[in-house]
Amino acid sequence: MMKRITIKDIAAQLRLSVSTVSRALTGDKNIREATRNRVLEVAKQMGYSPNPAATTIRTGRTGTVGVVIPEMRTDYTVKVIRGIQEVLYQAGIKVVVMDSFEDPEMEMENFRMMERFMVDGLIICQCSCRHNLDWLSKMLAQDFPMVFYGRIPYGLKVSQVLVDDYAKSFFMVEKMILAGRRHICHFYGPDDVHNSVERARGYRDALAKYNLPYEDNLQIHSGMLIDDGRRAADKLLASGAEFDAIFAFNEEMAVGAMQRLRERDVRVPEEVAISAFSGSSLAEVVYPTLSTVDPPKTDMGRTAARMLLDQLAALAAGEPLPAPRTVILNAEINVRDSI
Amino acid sequence: MMKRITIKDIAAQLRLSVSTVSRALTGDKNIREATRNRVLEVAKQMGYSPNPAATTIRTGRTGTVGVVIPEMRTDYTVKVIRGIQEVLYQAGIKVVVMDSFEDPEMEMENFRMMERFMVDGLIICQCSCRHNLDWLSKMLAQDFPMVFYGRIPYGLKVSQVLVDDYAKSFFMVEKMILAGRRHICHFYGPDDVHNSVERARGYRDALAKYNLPYEDNLQIHSGMLIDDGRRAADKLLASGAEFDAIFAFNEEMAVGAMQRLRERDVRVPEEVAISAFSGSSLAEVVYPTLSTVDPPKTDMGRTAARMLLDQLAALAAGEPLPAPRTVILNAEINVRDSI
């Protein structure tokens, strides 16, 4: 293992004290411009890079940010992570991602592991908006930098990045109504998840606007996977209820339902129109292609990361944390063959 | 920010020296059993967890492992990462993942960033088997722990996890031949990638075994995305060549081709059978469902992680690194509707 160049080596080379070298490197103002340049040059030429552990032990900052996500199956999460990494790596910050597998207990374990790792801040998408709130509020009270996206904790004032779930659901359902559909079914997402509730609200209000009845047997509470979509379709077909459209919580459920409908020779979109919020990248590869509401995933990640950087910067400058901010991004509507 | 409990706090509480506490915590033998237990109990009760930075600065080990991957679009990579994280988090090791976006230069940047971060080891899937070899061999020469999977560097003796690309490609192509297909087309992957070459070899040898000609106009060199699949199909159709089957480097190209064929009213599988190596989770949602060779992704990740742990353990014990080992895992064959 090659010896790493340290600040001492530079100091020895230039016959300066380590303090002076440190000052040059950290951008301290108490140093002559000429000296700083000499140091900088030698540092570069010797291939110096600071030992992050040493910096950490002095400053308390690890230069690491944790990302805790409920799953990593979907394109949604993967793209958000990409946006986060894009911004944070550029800032020289390490990113550690942990998957909670939709399990609040696992999520709590992840939080604890992040604490042990001494991350400087967290970007979080919760499993359930109702769990682990005590830990989160404890951290908030300690001014620990955190940003939430997608699924946000109930009742806490936090910095968060969202999309306009309600408005876009409303829009999509309205679109199906205007296309002549009268019996629109909704596949709900998990009911302890913020965006699930918002999407259902948009659906409901769109029906109300056009005086369509909210039919109980068209409300399917299921999971969020492809197989849940299949099951939901089964249930719907078995119930004998009349329906000519489906608005699903997410793409996967929509795709599952589409498959099952085809197997039962129900034609999409002729007999049943389908649309959903997008989570994976299935919409364009299934047949027929699926109409979706598409959140700007990578941009959500970038935004969350920037908000976190703001908090970290404030903390580093000894200033108080910026007030919690809610940023709502625009989801895109993609009308495809399924409606 | 709540004060973190340190070894000193424990020492003060027990009126012991920090050295004794340290010895108790690290499992040193020079300590009375009773003392160790007292320390352990108080440590637990005070909620102590060691400051990783302090350990790092003494021992030189960061407890962080880097994972450098060529992309994070596909299910393939995501599942490998899951396997890696599963094993390493359990061992209390941080995992930092960096995406090279299929760009060898970006990959080199990632390597450098990993060096700056002082990761203890790397798990790597290269962009191209021919790039950045000088850096890799430098690290190998320094006994830096590394494990490769999937795409492996040409000409270097390294620890690696692979699947039986050749055998399974052979098998799948043979299967199509036995089903009566005589003009089987191959969509190649990138030619500087190890598994691409192996899959092509399996295809070629299967043809040879049944004395089928290797037809030049059935060899399509394209990329690896859905759109490349669409383009490949276009090219094939435009060429006017006769073909009744396609064996694609990956799922995405197969799906793209399937879509395009359907648009041109070519029936799958009646007129053209399709199969591919699996990379995403599209196989079961497209219509018709796609026959695939399915690498045990999560298991590949787990295996790679364990091999790296072995190397780290050896290093920690002052032993020489274990000799490079190649582990070949079995890919699963999933016959579905497309053939």
Added chain:
DNA sequence: CCATTTGCTGAAAACGATTGCAAAGTGGCA
């Protein structure tokens, strides 16, 4: 020309843990 400020630098003490070495404690045996 003296007093005070300003600009730059070095010495040294941290940060939290590990570890070689010395010192203290324990017990055995003559």
Added chain:
DNA sequence: TGCCACTTTGCAATCGTTTTCAGCAAATGG
């Protein structure tokens, strides 16, 4: 009781940085 060997503990140095404090020289002001 005295000596030796062994176990157990404490002291202090160390890892690579940052930062406080003090010191010195030059510059400024009166």
